[in-house]
Amino acid sequence: MSTAKSSAVTLAALEKHSQEALDAHTCEIVQWHFNESTGCPFWLQKKSDLKFDPLTEVKCYDDMKKFPLFEDDELRGGPISRWVPKGFAGKPVYVFETGGTTGIPKSRMVIEDHWTDYELFSDTLPDQYFPKGANWLMLGPSGPRRLRLAVEHLAQFRGGINFCVDLDPRWVVKLIKKGWMEHLEAYKKHVIDQALTVLSAGHDIKCLFATPKLLEGLCNALEEQGKSFPDTGITGIFSGGTEFTPQWTRFCIEEFFGGPPEESGIYMTPTYGNTLMGLACSKPVSAADNYKIAYYAPQPRAVTEVVSFDDNEQTVGYGETGRVKLTTLTKEFFVPGFLERDEGERERPFETYPWDGVSGVRPFHGFASQTTVGVY
Numbered sequence: 324m325s326t327a328k329s330s331a332v333t334l335a336a337l338e339k340h341s342q343e344a345l346d347a348h349t350c351e352i353v354q355w356h357f358n359e360s361t362g363c364p365f366w367l368q369k370k371s372d373l374k375f376d377p378l379t380e381v382k383c384y385d386d387m388k389k390f391p392l393f394e395d396d397e398l399r400g401g402p403i404s405r406w407v408p409k410g411f412a413g414k415p416v417y418v419f420e421t422g423g424t425t426g427i428p429k430s431r432m433v434i435e436d437h438w439t440d441y442e443l444f445s446d447t448l449p450d451q452y453f454p455k456g457a458n459w460l461m462l463g464p465s466g467p468r469r470l471r472l473a474v475e476h477l478a479q480f481r482g483g484i485n486f487c488v489d490l491d492p493r494w495v496v497k498l499i500k501k502g503w504m505e506h507l508e509a510y511k512k513h514v515i516d517q518a519l520t521v522l523s524a525g526h527d528i529k530c531l532f533a534t535p536k537l538l539e540g541l542c543n544a545l546e547e548q549g550k551s552f553p554d555t556g557i558t559g560i561f562s563g564g565t566e567f568t569p570q571w572t573r574f575c576i577e578e579f580f581g582g583p584p585e586e587s588g589i590y591m592t593p594t595y596g597n598t599l600m601g602l603a604c605s606k607p608v609s610a611a612d613n614y615k616i617a618y619y620a621p622q623p624r625a626v627t628e629v630v631s632f633d634d635n636e637q638t639v640g641y642g643e644t645g646r647v648k649l650t651t652l653t654k655e656f657f658v659p660g661f662l663e664r665d666e667g668e669r670e671r672p673f674e675t676y677p678w679d680g681v682s683g684v685r686p687f688h689g690f691a692s693q694t695t696v697g698v699y
Contacts (some may be wrong), residue, residue, distance in 0.1 A: 384626070
């Protein structure tokens with residue numbers, strides 16, 4: 324058998340196994356959330372509104388289509404306790420918020436999901452560039468967002484210590500909407516100054532989380548000091564957001580880092596995630612693939628599909644464009660089919676992630692003009 328045929332057979336077997344695992348996991352999670360002894364009050368109450376019985380009629384992942392689309396406005400307001408599964412009664416609960424620039428923010432309760440998500444992500448990081456025991460800098464949103472605590476756990480899980488900056492993205496968005504660009508630049512400088520101070524303090528930081536805009540701001544600030552990014556000693560960068568484009572990635576690698584990892588010693592991995600999904604990892608980015616960024620959700624804990632703009636139950640063909648639909652399947656949190664505010668192209672499975680991915684992630688064109696990206 325040729326190598327190509329052998330790889331195809333291997334990939335087909337991996338895809339089949341991952342689908343079987345997803346089907347079994349889906350059944351387990353639905354049973355948990357709709358059982359009177361383990362489920363959360365929100366889903367137990369919703370059960371009577373459904374036109375089917377999840378406990379007897381969900382036998383595989385495809386049966387998730389029986390649920391109506393999830394509206395994330397359900398996450399606005401409280402009590403937050405209605406989302407806590409009875410099976411976790413008495414455990415300490417975190418609350419992470421998303422949005423909140425206007426009106427009541429959307430809140431998600433979490434117990435340990437953010438730890439699990441980032442421990443799984445840790446397994447994908449090359450130790451050569453993200454050394455075990457190394458210290459981290461978290462250059463991103465603080466406050467009630469999960470990122471700060473999640474990156475801190477990632478650093479601790481890998482044996483290091485995490486340093487943070489103070490950043491309020493809601494204030495950034497307000498400055499943009501008011502057109503106060505001078506204030507915006509001053510606030511951005513304030514955040515970058517915090518990062519420069521930490522990096523100058525002798526803490527031996529080797530790993531960094533930063534949003535694309537803040538990473539670029541940091542690199543520009545270093546250049547103003549007559550330095551370059553390699554002077555920081557950072558070798559591993561974890562970043563994410565819809566601003567992560569092939570063009571920006573190429574620019575960063577060539578202009579700021581001094582070349583690809585094998586030349587510069589600096590490795591950057593893009594991610595795509597949010598408070599509802601967790602963290603989707605990317606296929607390794609390379610010049611040979613024109614720096615294309617393809618993300619793969621952490622199945623079976625979360626699933627992303629690229630669906631037709633006209634029919635959210637119809638998956639588009641590989642390479643075709645559609646809207647990202649998310650399903651979250653953990654014992655802590657259940658979301659059956661949520662249309663994300665993003666669109667992209669459907670990507671084929673590969674051996675590391677033998678399920679569908681999505682590339683070219685960008686704001687959904689239906690309301691892209693209304694989206695304020697801020698520090699992301």
